[in-house]
Amino acid sequence: MRRVVCPGSFDPVTNGHLDVITRAANLLDEVVVAVFQNSSKTPLFTVEERVELLRAATSKISNVRVDKFDGLTVDYCRANDITAIVKGLRAVTDFDYEMQMAQMNYNQAGVETLFVVTNPLWAFLSSSLVKDFAKFGGDVSGLVPPIVLERLKERLSEA
Ligand code: PNS
Numbered sequence: 001m002r003r004v005v006c007p008g009s010f011d012p013v014t015n016g017h018l019d020v021i022t023r024a025a026n027l028l029d030e031v032v033v034a035v036f037q038n039s040s041k042t043p044l045f046t047v048e049e050r051v052e053l054l055r056a057a058t059s060k061i062s063n064v065r066v067d068k069f070d071g072l073t074v075d076y077c078r079a080n081d082i083t084a085i086v087k088g089l090r091a092v093t094d095f096d097y098e099m100q101m102a103q104m105n106y107n108q109a110g111v112e113t114l115f116v117v118t119n120p121l122w123a124f125l126s127s128s129l130v131k132d133f134a135k136f137g138g139d140v141s142g143l144v145p146p147i148v149l150e151r152l153k154e155r156l157s158e159a
Pocket of ligand 1: 105
């Protein structure tokens, strides 16, 4: 069983994340999308909300499961019989840090990292940019799943 994890903050999930998750799911037996809880960033959505949005957005992909975790990704891998981490690479700007993390994770725990090169359609996309644009009235409807768009509007109108 080739089970991998796609870890991230997913605050919120974007079409770029979904591209990476879908392509990983086409190659591997099971993809666990794991939402990192203990980020130093202050999230717009709670971890439960992020999990719910990911579940809704991936509901049609039968070999994707959504979970949450804190602590080290490699410890989550050990505890869940996962041999590799899947990450998306948008541009060279992602590369340095992702490579360091991949080497650290292999050095410390023998956990491999597989990189999916992001579809150029989504190369510019990040959750932070989506939130910034949405906050100031920008139209992000083509960048996130419909359920995320709805929740973003609700959340930002509360602020
Ligand atoms: O979506 P993000 O915020 O870019 O995701 C970052 C994430 C969660 C993948 C990264 O911070 C991470 O792996 N955190 C878990 C803690 C950990 O394992 N740190 C050591 C990495 S070498």
